[in-house]
Amino acid sequence: MLKFRSFFKKFFIIFCALFALLIFFVLINYFKPVEKIKINQSIYKEVSILNIEGEKFRDLNKNYKLDIYEDHRIDSVKRSEDLINQMNLEEKIGQMFHPPFILKPDLLMFLYEIAIRGNNLTESQILFNHISHFNLYGNPSPEELAKKINELQKIASRTRLGIPITISSDPIHEVPKGGGVASFSIDGFSKWPSQLGFAATNNPLVVKKFGEIAKEEYLAVGIRTALHPMSDLATEPRWARNFGTFGSKATLSNEMTLAYMNGFQGNEINNKSVHTMVKHFPGGGPQEDGLDPHLFSGKNQTYPGNNFDYHLIPFKGAIENNLKIIMPYYGIPVAQTSEDVAMAYNKYILTDLLREQLDFDGVICSDWGIITGRHWGVGSLSVEERYKKSINAGIDQYGGESDTSYLIKLVKENKISEERINESVKRILINKFELGLFDNPYVNENEVKYKVNTKENIEAGLEAQRKSIVLLENNGILPLKKNTKIYIDGLDKDIGKEFGMVVSKPSEADVVVMYIHTVFNGNQESGLNRVFDNFLSTLFPNGDLNFDNEIETKIKKYSQNNELVIVVDLNRPAILEDIKDYSSALIGTFGVLDKVIYEGIFGEFNPSGRLPFEIPSSMESVLNQKEDLPDDSLNPTYIYGYGISY
Numbered sequence: 001m002l003k004f005r006s007f008f009k010k011f012f013i014i015f016c017a018l019f020a021l022l023i024f025f026v027l028i029n030y031f032k033p034v035e036k037i038k039i040n041q042s043i044y045k046e047v048s049i050l051n052i053e054g055e056k057f058r059d060l061n062k063n064y065k066l067d068i069y070e071d072h073r074i075d076s077v078k079r080s081e082d083l084i085n086q087m088n089l090e091e092k093i094g095q096m097f098h099p100p101f102i103l104k105p106d107l108l109m110f111l112y113e114i115a116i117r118g119n120n121l122t123e124s125q126i127l128f129n130h131i132s133h134f135n136l137y138g139n140p141s142p143e144e145l146a147k148k149i150n151e152l153q154k155i156a157s158r159t160r161l162g163i164p165i166t167i168s169s170d171p172i173h174e175v176p177k178g179g180g181v182a183s184f185s186i187d188g189f190s191k192w193p194s195q196l197g198f199a200a201t202n203n204p205l206v207v208k209k210f211g212e213i214a215k216e217e218y219l220a221v222g223i224r225t226a227l228h229p230m231s232d233l234a235t236e237p238r239w240a241r242n243f244g245t246f247g248s249k250a251t252l253s254n255e256m257t258l259a260y261m262n263g264f265q266g267n268e269i270n271n272k273s274v275h276t277m278v279k280h281f282p283g284g285g286p287q288e289d290g291l292d293p294h295l296f297s298g299k300n301q302t303y304p305g306n307n308f309d310y311h312l313i314p315f316k317g318a319i320e321n322n323l324k325i326i327m328p329y330y331g332i333p334v335a336q337t338s339e340d341v342a343m344a345y346n347k348y349i350l351t352d353l354l355r356e357q358l359d360f361d362g363v364i365c366s367d368w369g370i371i372t373g374r375h376w377g378v379g380s381l382s383v384e385e386r387y388k389k390s391i392n393a394g395i396d397q398y399g400g401e402s403d404t405s406y407l408i409k410l411v412k413e414n415k416i417s418e419e420r421i422n423e424s425v426k427r428i429l430i431n432k433f434e435l436g437l438f439d440n441p442y443v444n445e446n447e448v449k450y451k452v453n454t455k456e457n458i459e460a461g462l463e464a465q466r467k468s469i470v471l472l473e474n475n476g477i478l479p480l481k482k483n484t485k486i487y488i489d490g491l492d493k494d495i496g497k498e499f500g501m502v503v504s505k506p507s508e509a510d511v512v513v514m515y516i517h518t519v520f521n522g523n524q525e526s527g528l529n530r531v532f533d534n535f536l537s538t539l540f541p542n543g544d545l546n547f548d549n550e551i552e553t554k555i556k557k558y559s560q561n562n563e564l565v566i567v568v569d570l571n572r573p574a575i576l577e578d579i580k581d582y583s584s585a586l587i588g589t590f591g592v593l594d595k596v597i598y599e600g601i602f603g604e605f606n607p608s609g610r611l612p613f614e615i616p617s618s619m620e621s622v623l624n625q626k627e628d629l630p631d632d633s634l635n636p637t638y639i640y641g642y643g644i645s646y
Helices: 001-029 033-042 076-086 091-094 106-116 123-130 142-157 193-200 204-221 240-244 250-266 309-320 346-355 383-393 403-410 418-433 445-451 454-469 531-537 549-561 575-583 595-600 619-622
Strands: 048-052 056-061 100-101 135-136 165-167 225-226 275-281 327-328 472-473 487-491 511-518 563-569 585-589
Touching: 001 445, 033 100, 076 240, 076 418, 091 403, 091 418, 106 142, 123 142, 135 327, 142 445, 142 575, 193 204, 193 250, 193 454, 204 225, 204 250, 204 445, 204 454, 250 275, 275 309, 309 327, 327 346, 346 383, 383 403, 403 418, 454 595, 487 549, 511 549, 511 595, 549 575, 563 575, 585 595
Parallel strands: 100 135, 135 165, 165 225, 225 275, 275 327, 487 511, 511 563, 563 585
Antiparallel strands: 048 056, 472 585
């Protein structure tokens, strides 16, 4: 007993010591006192205002005279050329990086950043690495976000040349219940359906309205680049990122992409625009076996139906519609080019096809982490060689990367010419000038609450959600009458009480209302035993589109003695053949609030949505369809465009 107590005491002391070290480590990395001292010592003086001929100009380089790049009367091309001539190599290369900007992350994200990226302060990256593009991670309030971005812009203005920062973001307006990987629903912004939900409305005007409202909310807080929309096509039902597409039909995706761009960018790019970064060129839908290329196991895009050109259609439309930034995907277009390497390393894809054949003259920004993480087909190359190959292929900017030293070294060693760097930097700076960031990068923090998540914006988002709902089956039970006795499984019961009489047991109910999340039967295997890959694998589902036995058992039990209304989230297709037979009514959603679901069930609106892809009848039919062909499974349960009303 004494030995046990002694052992326990030693163990407890060691545990406390290690825990204390962990807390110290976290606090040091959070507050970063040494780094903050270096930051304060490295900033230049404030930007002054020049008054010339009755107009005001920002003296960004602090030389007390008006330079061409400081003159808002001059076109963006000439301004960018002037600025490039004043930049040193390190400042130029800094423009080619687009790492995360983290604000109010959850604990998991914070610890991950410390462990993997070192959690360098954004201020340090601005001052010491000369980086001026960042994408938002975290869950700040709109007011917190606006304040922080203004602070960062002030830091940027006090660098040698005063180059402003550009903040980007993945979708932040989606209802949390829907969404998926690479969509972040941030509290305080108006809420809308997923892209698939927009496709289900079959109405480009709804999408344009969203773009206009989301743009105003982005502008209010200082976000100037949307890392969306996805113009990939949902031709492979197993693919996890179907939720982020406009469905399986290229014509509809093209119409929706154009409406989306027009909403965010406006008729011309100016200080009231938000750039759209359309992705993932040349179409990330035809994933081999439906596996996603965020992971090594899903690295291949395949074209058994010889349908490569079909996936280009929305991208061609976007390019003709004044697209300024495009993002290629991680995947390898198997057997489509002279070498099987990922899009970001593929010269045929980025230069021959995108630049020369499609005449794209904007910025090619890689997907996130192609150098340090997702470098499929070039894994044998060193980091330095990956940069060289991707630059030569056509990449202008590196998403998710922050280590500028490799590119600097390559140029100094004459392995990449500075003229090639200038080409990319010019494209990047033109975009920044056209947004008006050099002339006024700040937002009015006091106006945020009047422009974000307003009553009008909230209602517009709710209306879009209503229009996205697809009614698949109805034996006449819907719409339910007010005060119908309902048992609820999977939806908010308190909200349900506003519509019906909520009971505690199925046996007491007239109707059981059951909500089912998008089908997820386990994780996609990572293919590489790396920490980050193993973490990512938990976010991507495997290819099984059947619901598990637990859900099927519930459905059978509920249907034995009750009318059963099933609501299923379809942010990727699911096998519904058996489920529909047990349901009195079957509803498909694409990320909508519980309140809207109840409204539809109780007849406050008549569902008008239409399926943006087909619903296959079995996994056998899924396995026999071709990844690159739209809606080609045998005897689907519901065809593309299906939907009924009351």
